[in-house]
Amino acid sequence: MILELNEQQVMIRNMVREFAAREIAPGAAERDRKEEYPHEILKKMAELGILGAIIPAEYGGPGLDHVTYATIIEEISRACASTGVVTSVHNSLTAWPIIQYGTEEQKAKYLPILARGEKIGAFGGTEPDAGSDLGAMKSTAELKGDHYILNGTKTFITSGPKAGIIIAFAVTDREKGPKGISAFIIESDFKGYKVGSIFEKIGINASMTSELIFEDMEVPKENLLGKEGEGFKIALSTLDGGRIGIAAQAVGIAQAALEESVAYSKQRHQFGKPISSFQAIQWMIADMATRIEAARFLVMNAAYMKDQGKRFSKEAAMAKLYSAQTAVDATDKAIQIFGGYGYTREYPVERLYRDARITGIYEGTSEVMKMVISGSLLR
Ligand SMILES: Cc1cc2nc3c(=O)[nH]c(=O)nc-3n(C[C@H](O)[C@H](O)[C@H](O)COP(=O)(O)OP(=O)(O)OC[C@H]3O[C@@H](n4cnc5c(N)ncnc54)[C@H](O)[C@@H]3O)c2cc1C
Structure with a gap:
């Protein structure tokens, strides 16, 4: 049980607090009203090395521990909860599964891009009929030659319209239930990838939330994350x-x-x-x-x-x-x-x-x- 931050954690928290007060808080109300995605802020966060906070140094990130990461998300959200969730999804839901389950090639290809903020991360789990019950997802992935062909609709995806790298899930073997779900690293310029409806929300308005539609989307087979059936x-x-x-x-x-x-x-x-x-x-x-x-x-x-x-x-x-x-x-x-x-x-x-x-x-x-x-x- 941790009761106190160490010196380095305090230093990073103070740096982020100062940055958030100067760069994030002043425009938060306006971005909320205009439903404006925090592009410029994310760029500055990448320059500071905090956008990809948990990405290891060998892949271009600061490789911070999760205690420090949590203090960063708290400080950013204290200024703007929308920027907080975008940062959290970028790290926890996009970079982390690549760090944990990715091959060396996948890590070398995708983590530096996320660390530099060249592309924003997203997580495509939820579907119209599969929310809390994620195992009930209907999206499918079928291996044909060198590619998986993905079909389906993901919904409520944070950063959906802006994301460049998406961790998405689809069924590769229906018979096996949740054990037939696989994970994929998707790029938004893959053929067959489309952004669907963008939701009007009551809050976190500067974080855009949308559907993602996969129509015979071609995903190179080397973009399978983990093994087939490990997606759930x-x-x-x-x-x-x-x-x-x-x-x-x-x-x-x-x-x-x-x-x-x-x-x-x-x-x-x-x-x-x-x-x-x-x-x-x-x-x-x-x-x-x-x-x-x-x-x-x-x-x-x-x-x-x-x-x-x-x-x-x-x-x-x-x-x-x-x-x-x-x-x-x-x-x-x-x-x-x-x-x-x-x-x-x-x-x-x-x-x-x-x-x-x-x-x-x-x-x-x-x-x-x-x-x-x-x-x-x-x-
Ligand atoms: C703004 C926003 C951003 C989001 N971002 C993402 C994202 O980036 N990626 C992503 O994959 N998803 C995202 N989501 C989806 C989010 O994770 C789901 O909305 C959430 O998991 C709930 O699923 P649901 O909306 O289908 O509700 P449902 O699962 O239909 O739940 C409806 C109600 O039933 C309750 N319920 C369901 N099952 C049970 C049970 N067994 N026992 C008791 N109660 C139960 C729920 O608690 C809830 O109160 C986002 C959602 C929103 C609104």
Whole structure:
């Protein structure tokens, strides 16, 4: 169990915090309103070496541990949750499965591109009829000569319209159920690859979310990730790690809500006093701060266990479940503290409130997190 960041982790956190305050936070509200993808920010993050945070040095990344990575995602999400999820998907859901399951050729080909931010990563798991039940996916992949031919539709894909490298899953052997699912590294310029509908959402509006359509898409057979039939295992282990990133995103959103609430409550006067002098407000702030601290410890614990090579599925699920609930609760309280102003677009807490809501849905809903936690206890 980690209780304190080391010197290097503190230095990186402070560097990212300063970068996020200067480069990410100022345009966050506008990008949200315009549903504008954070291209320029991602480029700058790549230059700083934090876009591909977990990519090993031999493939052009900084090779940071997952504790440091989680602090990076928290700091970025504190400024802009959309940029936070794009970064998290780029690392946890795209680079990580290549690092873990890729051949040497796949690593050498794709990881430097992701580290340099030349292409953005995405994860094509969910389908219209296969969300929580990913094993029910219908997309197919058939080996014909040197290529797999993929057909199917993926939905709700973060960065979908902007991604250049996508980890996607399809059924290679229907008879075997989830054990007949395989993973592939897809490039957006493969023949037969198409971006489908782009979703209008209530939050994380600057992270574009779309369908991806595969129509007789030709995927070179060397782009099979892992072995045939290992796709479901790859998807689940990838999502285990992804949940640490989303939990960190939730902590970042909650932390922003707390900081906004503290500042506002000190300057807003009613009944001749700052509202921070009222116990009702103080208690909300105390509850927010306590839950955020607890959530952060859960995130750090899961990240630390991952770094130690220990099993961490349960811990990641706990971190995501609790952090998502904390983000929703903290942003709700922040709106209450801001009163009527909190309900307007003039203040950032309404955006935080909208952004917080997704953290209990993607990369496994809160109900699925409870299934993972109880499943590991009742085995
Ligand atoms: C903005 C956004 C971005 C996303 N990004 C990505 C991405 O990049 N890549 C990707 O692959 N997917 C992505 N997703 C998809 C996301 O992971 C799914 O939406 C999520 O896993 C839930 O699946 P579903 O929406 O089909 O809901 P369903 O699975 O239909 O669930 C509906 C409800 O039923 C509950 N439920 C389902 N099964 C059970 C059960 N056995 N027991 C109890 N309750 C259950 C769920 O918890 C939920 O409350 C994204 C989604 C959104 C909204």
